[in-house]
Amino acid sequence: MTCTGPENAGAHEVSHPTVTVDIEPGPQRMTARIHGEIDMDEAPGVRAELIAALEASVTGLDVDLSALIFCDSAGLQVLLDLHHRARRSGKTLVLKTSSQLSRLLDLTQTRHLFTIDDGNGRRPSPHGHPGPADHAGRTAAQPDIRPLDDAVIAYNDEP
Template sequence: MYSCPSFTVTTVLTDSSAVVTVIGEIDVDAVPELQFALDRCLDQRPGALRLDLSAVRFCDCAGLNALLRARLRARGVGTTLVLYGVPPVVARLLALTETEGLFGRRIAA
């Protein structure tokens, strides 16, 4: 687990899946830690990776880039990436950048 005043990421791995929970602000300062957590999960090649964004208060373009990179990497290792608890701030960013369709299944907050 990594934590700073405006960002926390936790990871739970099981035999067949992973859950990464993000709390706070996904910005340029937080992206390296988020990317590290996502890469570590994807190194295990889980069947599914659930990215819980329900407690995200802000996401900038650097955060969007991290989500897009995770999507590409997940596809490359045969993992299904599901965005869960997508808050309005992230949903709006995905809509404005016309990237919401790239994530397929999304479960709203």
């Protein structure tokens, strides 16, 4: 939020965070509750807090995003990075999503990478349940998933 207007004439614009991250420690897992918006301005701070919570946990991190009202590609990248870090460290990441985030995961075809808490305490495997095997030995519910590499996205106008 930016404070502007006649009553603030001559004052500097003041930016307020549009997201809050509440961390609740548990004996084995940490829980993070995120409220508000994750965009390119807020993503670095959210990333730092979630990584610290993941590293402090014994078995993993549960992220409650049910109060999230906006998430852009920077926010999605935070979640993908967190997923990758959890896998590398032998921990798990479980997301409780908002309708907005569910739509983003569907549109970007990244839902299958995450374990989603369906709200009833059930945590299905991120790769689904086994189904009939194909010629490569994979099941229909087990796509050919490779670990995410730390990558830099370059745009056409960058060298």
